[in-house]
Amino acid sequence: MTQPTVGPRPSVFKRIMPQLVILAVALALNVAVFPEFFHIDFRNGRLFGNLIDVLNRGAPVALLCIGMTLVIATKGIDLSVGAVMAIAGAVAAATVVDGHSWGTALLAALLAGGLCGLWNGFLVAVLRIQPIVATLVLMVAGRGIAQLVTEGKILTFDNAGLINLGAGTIAGVPTPILIWLALGALVTFGVRRTALGMLIEAIGINERSSRLAGINSRVLLVCVYLVSGLCAALAGVIVAADIKGADANNAGLWLELDAILAVVIGGNSLLGGRFSIVASLLGALIIQSINSVILLSGLPPEFNLVIKALLILGILVIQSPRIGNYIYMLRASGPQPQPDPLVRQRPEKEAAQ
Amino acid sequence: MIRSTHLPLLITLATFIVAYALCASAYPAMLSFRVVANLLTDNAFLGIAAVGMTFVILSGGIDLSIGSVIAFTGVFLAVILRDTSLHPLVAFALVLALTTGFGAAMGATIHYLEMPPFIVTLAGMFLARGAAYVLSTESVPITHEFYDMLQGLYWKIDGARFRLIGGLMVLTFLVGIITAHRTRFGQNVYALGGGEQAARLMGVPMASTTIGIYAVSGGLAGLSGIVFSLYTSAGYSLATVGVELDAIAAVVIGGTLLTGGYGFVAGTFFGILIMGLIQTYIVFDGTLSSWWTKIVIGGLLFAFILLQKGLTWAAEKRATRARQRTATGSAALS
Numbered sequence: 126m127t128q129p130t131v132g133p134r135p136s137v138f139k140r141i142m143p144q145l146v147i148l149a150v151a152l153a154l155n156v157a158v159f160p161e162f163f164h165i166d167f168r169n170g171r172l173f174g175n176l177i178d179v180l181n182r183g184a185p186v187a188l189l190c191i192g193m194t195l196v197i198a199t200k201g202i203d204l205s206v207g208a209v210m211a212i213a214g215a216v217a218a219a220t221v222v223d224g225h226s227w228g229t230a231l232l233a234a235l236l237a238g239g240l241c242g243l244w245n246g247f248l249v250a251v252l253r254i255q256p257i258v259a260t261l262v263l264m265v266a267g268r269g270i271a272q273l274v275t276e277g278k279i280l281t282f283d284n285a286g287l288i289n290l291g292a293g294t295i296a297g298v299p300t301p302i303l304i305w306l307a308l309g310a311l312v313t314f315g316v317r318r319t320a321l322g323m324l325i326e327a328i329g330i331n332e333r334s335s336r337l338a339g340i341n342s343r344v345l346l347v348c349v350y351l352v353s354g355l356c357a358a359l360a361g362v363i364v365a366a367d368i369k370g371a372d373a374n375n376a377g378l379w380l381e382l383d384a385i386l387a388v389v390i391g392g393n394s395l396l397g398g399r400f401s402i403v404a405s406l407l408g409a410l411i412i413q414s415i416n417s418v419i420l421l422s423g424l425p426p427e428f429n430l431v432i433k434a435l436l437i438l439g440i441l442v443i444q445s446p447r448i449g450n451y452i453y454m455l456r457a458s459g460p461q462p463q464p465d466p467l468v469r470q471r472p473e474k475e476a477a478q
Numbered sequence: 479m480i481r482s483t484h485l486p487l488l489i490t491l492a493t494f495i496v497a498y499a500l501c502a503s504a505y506p507a508m509l510s511f512r513v514v515a516n517l518l519t520d521n522a523f524l525g526i527a528a529v530g531m532t533f534v535i536l537s538g539g540i541d542l543s544i545g546s547v548i549a550f551t552g553v554f555l556a557v558i559l560r561d562t563s564l565h566p567l568v569a570f571a572l573v574l575a576l577t578t579g580f581g582a583a584m585g586a587t588i589h590y591l592e593m594p595p596f597i598v599t600l601a602g603m604f605l606a607r608g609a610a611y612v613l614s615t616e617s618v619p620i621t622h623e624f625y626d627m628l629q630g631l632y633w634k635i636d637g638a639r640f641r642l643i644g645g646l647m648v649l650t651f652l653v654g655i656i657t658a659h660r661t662r663f664g665q666n667v668y669a670l671g672g673g674e675q676a677a678r679l680m681g682v683p684m685a686s687t688t689i690g691i692y693a694v695s696g697g698l699a700g701l702s703g704i705v706f707s708l709y710t711s712a713g714y715s716l717a718t719v720g721v722e723l724d725a726i727a728a729v730v731i732g733g734t735l736l737t738g739g740y741g742f743v744a745g746t747f748f749g750i751l752i753m754g755l756i757q758t759y760i761v762f763d764g765t766l767s768s769w770w771t772k773i774v775i776g777g778l779l780f781a782f783i784l785l786q787k788g789l790t791w792a793a794e795k796r797a798t799r800a801r802q803r804t805a806t807g808s809a810a811l812s
Contacts, residue, residue, distance in 0.1 A: 202596070252784070252787055253787070254783055254787060255736065255737065257540065257596060257736075258730075258736045258783060259783075261723065261726065261727075261779070262776055262779050262780045262783065263776070264723065265723055265727060265772060265775060265776040265779060266772055266773050266775070266776020266777065266779075266780075267776075268769070268772055269769040269770065269771070269772030269773035269776065270773060272767070272769035272772075273769060273773070277767055277768075277769060373769075378719075382600060382603075382604070385597075385600070389597070395594055395596075395597055396594075425612075427608070427611035427612050427615055428608065428611075428612065429608070429611075430604045430605075430607050430608030430611060431604070431605060431608030431609060431611075431612060432608075433604050433608070434601050434602075434603075434604035434605035434608055435605070437597075437600070437601045437604065438587075438601045438605075441591070441593055441597060441598070441601065442591060445591040445592055445593050446592050447590065447591050447592045448591065
């Protein structure tokens with residue numbers, strides 16, 4: 126890629142083009158197996174349709190991948206998000222069961238998620254433990270803590286306000302869709318309209334040099350894990366509200382892997398550096414569309430995992446540095462190097478200078 | 479003097495002895511052979527898989543696929559024995575070849591495509607679990623006289639039954655210890671974990687070592703799957719979810735450094751026993767709920783990671799001080 130430039134990015138559209146193409150293919154597959162796919166109804170004051178379903182069911186992974194993108198941009202990884210979801214769901218359920226309002230429950234869940242994020246951030250940034258290991262601790266212990274909160278059962282509740290977060294609608298649109306769209310926009314805006322995004326990228330590219338350049342990488346790292354914890358908490362509340370109960374064992378099970386997959390499909394390197402939250406969100410939608418294809422086509426859901434695995438492998442092979450080098454060499458040693466890209470790039474560079 | 483490289487192993491050993499003493503003082507019955515025998519039998523499959531994980535972590539990698547591979551092995555064996563008339567031994571050989579090949583393929587992907595082991599084995603985890611689903615989503619019972627014969631094998635002391643699978647685990651650990659410390663492959667694994675570039679410059683065959691490590695891990699996961707199918711007499715595609723995390727936890731509690739290059743296979747054995755002990759204690763207690771297992775293991779994991787961090791930090795500090803001393807010494811000389 127080109128040098129990170131100050132000012133407006135060259136083209137967001139160009140960056141997310143591959144993801145848009147994959148999403149279009151996935152949606153086309155959906156239409157191929159189910160021609161009515163794009164049909165959207167408005168019944169009982171609520172939008173109905175398969176497309177709405179994709180957006181709605183993709184909400185937990187979309188929320189998780191917002192935080193995960195930032196974490197991965199700092200060259201980290203957060204394996205604990207699934208367990209944090211379980212904890213947050215359990216805390217929210219326990220709060221409303223105790224007779225508090227849904228607002229209190231949401232706050233309590235966010236507080237729990239925030240604490241989990243702070244803990245991860247503390248381990249990574251202050252104790253300097255590598256992120257896979259640091260977040261593994263909470264991944265192992267987290268479900269135990271969640272079960273401690275729910276006392277080992279599936280804690281059910283019937284608080285209308287809380288249920289609304291997962292199963293309700295606002296102006297006909299299911300609430301989860303609005304939540305992830307709003308949070309995605311908020312975080313994207315927060316990191317791209319300020320220098321935060323660039324500072325995060327600097328940590329991911331080379332933490333030592335970023336610190337020498339005067340970036341307070343420690344605080345920033347803690348913040349990044351905090352955001353991931355908060356996103357996971359919100360996802361956990363939505364999942365719990367959707368099933369009107371907190372299931373400490375199964376809530377968010379394996380969703381950390383889906384979230385990482387979404388980030389990878391979004392074209393973000395696991396080695397840190399440049400990131401795009403929009404692309405990750407598209408990645409989450411791609412995963413959900415593929416799930417939808419498998420469901421609609423009547424293929425046994427058993428194939429879901431195999432297809433996902435093959436997909437992840439394919440994308441990884443394309444992304445791998447060795448293949449990248451190979452393609453680069455192939456292009457460089459080609460008989461006729463294309464002059465066009467050079468010509469097109471030069472004015473941009475000059476403009477940047 | 480105790481060498482600092484042995485310190486984590488000694489701490490693990492001390493933890494085990496203290497934990498056992500505490501358990502025994504609360505419940506004297508825990509000192510019986512029967513408890514020891516059950517400790518070995520119940521943790522046999524986890525122990526075998528953890529040996530493979532130890533090699534992977536010693537080399538600085540990680541293998542997230544083993545839980546799925548164990549489940550796949552179980553389902554594969556159950557389906558083969560149900561649908562064909564193959565002898566279980568042939569099926570064992572078949573499934574071991576399959577899982578070893580699977581591990582080798584992951585190792586090759588990691589080496590030749592230069593991808594992080596974490597993400598490759600994550601894909602492997604999906605793939606193996608998916609393959610198990612495709613074979614059967616229901617639990618398939620295994621009924622074969624050869625299985626009954628194997629399950630009936632035990633060595634009896636004082637009414638305690640040391641079963642075949644427990645012995646198999648101990649044997650795997652012995653072979654693992656010898657391989658790690660007495661063979662060229664073992665030395666290469668340590669070298670790789672100590673630093674990839676240094677290992678390459680030393681002439682360690684990178685490709686064959688990396689592929690070998692993951693093949694060992696895959697093969698041992700297959701063996702662990704066979705043991706698990708002997709233990710449960712069934713194959714179920716949803717079984718052994720999260721075993722990879724238990725195995726990683728056992729390796730870390732056993733004193734192996736997660737950054738690689740440092741640790742002992744024997745430590746993992748005691749890591750497994752400590753985890754088994756926690757479970758046994760909770761069973762003996764009866765009032766504690768099973769989720770305390772997860773929390774205690776998480777806490778232990780954290781304590782050992784902290785310990786590793788402290789040791790590394792102390793070693794670095796010492797190295798810096800030594801360097802400063804030589805620097806001032808040479809400055810004084812000149």
